[in-house]
Amino acid sequence: MQNEQKSIGTIQAYSRISESFFEYLEMKRYKNISEVKPKDVNEFVLHISNRFPKGLHVVLPVLRSFFRFLESKDKATACLIWAVPSDSRRKTYIVSGVTYDETQKLLETVDRNDSLGKRNYAILLLATRTGLRRTDISNLRLSDIKWKTGTIELVQKKNNSLLVLPLLADVGNAIADYILNARPKVDSPYVFLRSCAPFTKIDGAACYRISSQAMEKAGVHQKEGEQKGIHCLRHAIATRLLEKETPLSVISTILGHKSKDSTKIYLSTDIKNLKFCALGLDGIEVEKEELR
Incomplete structure (x- = not known):
């Protein structure tokens, strides 16, 4: 992670997520990173997903990078990386604007x-x-x-x-x-x-x-x-x-x-223009019985 070229915004995001993880460990009264277990990682992901439901696509890769760094320094085991969920695909949301x-x-x-x-x-x-x-x-x-x-x-x-x-x-x-x-x-x-x-x-x-x-x-x-x-x-x-x-x-x-x-x-x-993308129902005829 240190050798990668990251923007200032990305570096700040990495710092915030790492700090949130340490705050969570402090809340659980851990004194050393070596005490952390895979179930703690699972619980943290659930904890932060409630706070930032649209941000897991950012959080999960950061956690993997962070645990990989800890492993390279012999501060954590590889099992912590595997405890991070794999589905971090970014979802597309309908944005909310004003007229x-x-x-x-x-x-x-x-x-x-x-x-x-x-x-x-x-x-x-x-x-x-x-x-x-x-x-x-x-x-x-x-x-x-x-x-x-x-x-x-x-x-x-x-x-x-x-x-x-x-x-x-x-x-x-x-x-x-x-x-x-x-x-x-x-x-x-x-x-x-x-x-x-x-x-x-x-x-x-x-x-x-x-x-x-x-x-x-x-x-x-x-x-x-x-x-x-x-x-x-x-x-x-x-x-x-x-x-x-x-x-x-x-x-x-x-x-x-x-x-x-x-x-x-x-x-x-x-x-206005999304209406032109709507698909017609021609050719998808169904019997009345199928609608029951």
Whole structure:
């Protein structure tokens, strides 16, 4: 694992999963990795699958690599590797987005008459117009906004690649309104700051809270199981572009994906064109008795 070329995002994922495993062992009061048995691995997989049901395709290979490393250092036996389930195939899920009308409702819930409202409105508008991830919004720097060229240029945290987006007029106006009239007067390179001291940059969790609270006020995505947060707004961007028959390669560039395969999951939101994929029932006639 040490010799493999991994992106920063992948290395961080490996670290989080390994840390989760050690936290689990600590919870079970183990003092040494040599005490771990195959049944403990099985129980951990069940434990983490409940927390991250869509992430096992990442978790299981990481566990194998981790146990392989431990085995090479004579810290664990090979039986731990075999205790990791083999089925780590990534499942395709139907993504959950919001409609254009719903995004307008979200924006209308924000009171822009105070400093907090100006900040939250700029964040929501930026998310709905550009599809930026919450980590990239929280890490957005003043220098990333190129006012002269009318672009936003940033290095994405997830894949460490450069993303260049147009600075749309309404987004630019909202950000300028916040910077000039509401942003705390402190020496910070980041655009979006906490509204009370210490005036550090907001984090991704704050972006999630801002969007989920707006959804609650607007009555959007309140049914059980419906996703909330900034990522739903990212899905909405992809959905609207698909409705306009925008090529996947273009959508992939806008969303900052390194591979077009990452964008294909959004095809499930294109209901209009999915209808043309439906198969007819001609030639599959059945007798009444078969339907009973």
